Amino acid sequence: MNIDQFSAEDFHVQTLGDCAITTPLVHTYDTPDYSHDFAKDDQRVLFDASVEGFRKAVESGEEPISFEVAGPREKIYFTPANTKAAIVTCGGLCPGLNNVIRSIVMGLYYRYGVQNIVGIPYGYQGLNPAYNHKFINLDPEVVKDIHLFGGSILGSSRGQQDIGVMVDTLVRNNVNMLFTIGGDGTLSGAHAIAEEIKRRNLKIAVAGVPKTIDNDVNFIQKTFGFETAFTTAAPILRDAHNEATGAYNGVAIVKLMGRDSGFIAANAAMAMPDVNFVLVPENPFELEGPHGFLPELKKRVQEKKHALVVVAEGAGQNLFENLSEEEVKKDASGNIRYKDIGLFLKDKITEYLTKEGMDPTVKYIDPSYIIRSKAANASDSIFCSKLALNAVHGVMAGKTDFVVGRWHHSFTYLPIPVCTKTRKKININGDLWWSVLETTGQPPMMK
Template sequence: MCSVSSIKGVGIGFPEQKSFHSKGNYSLFGFNFLRFRRCERHAEKKFSSTVVRAAIAKPEIDFSDPYWKNKFKEDFENRFDLPHLRDVFDIKPMPTTFSLHNRGSQIVSGADLPEDRKNGYVNDDDRALLKVIKYSSPTSAGAECIDADCSWVEQWVHRAGPRKQIYFEPEKVNAGIVTCGGLCPGLNDVIRQCHKRKMKVSVVCVPKTIDNDILLMDKTFGFDTSVEEAQRAINSAYIEAHSAYHGIGLVKLMGRSSGFIAMHASLSSGQIDVCLIPEVPFKLDGPYGVLQHLEHLIETKGSAVVCVAEGAGQDMLEKSNATDASGNVVLGDIGVHIQQRIKRHFKEVGVPADVKYIDPTYMIRACRPNASDAILCTVLGQNAVHGAFAGYSGITVGICNTHYVYLPIPEVIASPRTVDPNSRMWHRCLTSTGQPDFM
């Protein structure tokens, strides 16, 4: 299993084929008609704070080769080429039934445009830039460079949307959608049978995780809503802390391997004094530890509010080999641990402290989506269906630089996306909280 992030799967096949494949919660089987392989679990990668960070995984590059840019582009295009049913099956396209007639006619000299000039369809050769910032130096905030000189190399990915030609007859299609987890063994059997029977099945995934930890994408659906809902918990902790003598509010938010929710919720609330995320190590004890800083806040402000991601500080807790139904390692409860340590510390120093711990858990995702997520879900779903009917398989749909694109599944499951400690957004969060380095 490739343990990265949750992804919804949409499988489309001919009516005589009753099987479909998809993605279960937090484990993905890379369905690819070209290779048709099963992914193995990837160990979570801990990114070091190197000066030069690659935008994406890449092969070893000989920068002394004067043609290295061309070779990089060629390798990138090969990796991001979309698997298609026609690569394996001898199938012919047919005109799409997706109608553009109800979109409002474009008039030229009082007459409708001919069919071949109507816009609305996406050409297979349409591309969107994966990265749009050219960094002048590796020391620029959030710099993602290919070489030490931050050379600019265009990286194009396939644009999503309806095509003029499709490879399935809509009235003869069976579609299966799987959103739940814990189905990995059964889905493996389905994959093997599809391969064995050489079924013409198109599989397109939709990235589903509120953690926002999928590579290459601007954001995943549910993230904006979860950050917005987390404000309720943070505001409650803020009120509790400021209503008590030496009050300390502690909020734990979701984020197993990435701290996007905690970071964005802390920044947007403006009420957090300390934000702790998995990507940035910290110490509780010592002159530069979290506890000493909280003592300073109580002395100077009279209260403090802390936000911690569930995956932060796991090195402080006892390791567990237990896994949940989706195959994830069960994390230690960092929220309870910090709560107990805060109480013990202030008792030892003889300073009274009223600690209130709030853990909203699933409340930040079990709620009505906001308008932004509702629109995102609608367009992702539409483009997933368009991609399947276009004959692509083994791909996922996502949004890159505000444009909807198709990406090969292996490229987005290489590792979890994490917060860059050198990014502008993390710097903004630190400016908002005013916290020091806890090391």
């Protein structure tokens, strides 16, 4: 991430107005000993917590970039009894969606006394009356067991909807706060909704809970579902390794999620260190030549008689023929539909090793949709709950057009635009990638 393109001011979160209402969290148990530990708006977490970064800030005399600390405020903006909240999940499925929905409902209902809560079905489609999707009433009884299941009880969808129409729907249904759970496209949509709300001078708060299984949201150390994803992938890699070793000159290829960032592939490989090659979008490679992938794979198979290759879905797109702008296909969210690198590698590996007289057995495994629909593991479940509750605290304090994240082990509030400007990627000169190289033994560059 290029921090130089931002200023300290870019990281200040918008609010709907002054907070004048004493939060219900004060003296929850009618005794000062049990009052909540409140956060303040001027509490911030430094982006760069190093001594070098501190000295640089002192020398420049400029305010260092920092993020607002998340958490409950002693004064809130909304009157709970008069407040209506809405929750929407968008984009692809991801472990933990139901956990976030549940925790938002529980936090609003029990912590703040907001009892008018609805779910918007099938993503942003649910805010467009043309689809005739009916809102779903949510309360603790409805959501009590949903964390046990993968997917989203609200359903999801991709694609853009008319911003004005969506805001009209919020106004018509007297919604005061909108919780959007999704990735880059969802957050961009949430920002557009917040901008239209601001243009109309409405008092509706918009919050984002970052959902991307690829872990590629800027200025957020981890997104929910990511840990469940690579934890679920690890035993699949073990089984793929067993498959590869079960055949003479056996090669197993496992394709994992990661359109533009290879965090799942990298972490799954380190969690199951039987992987011999990890191919990610951040590190382009060539098939042949002195340092090409195929010659390196051949060396491995000749020596050990088997190999396990993990490839992120967005890796190796440079190996396909360039298409004209008219030929490039996109999904409903406007993302380019990448070519299937897994099938491509299966064919190329089989062709190359056969030509080299090695008679290979090549197996290709794509567990992506199984992983996406898993229920959250224990660690992700806790993380989802904390993200959701901090989103609730922020919205109740009148904060808007923000996303809740975590940085240096603290939960934070960030303006949505700074998180969607670019994607977080693996630094191929950093510790994560070099740990992958040391685990797999593959050469740093295959060109």
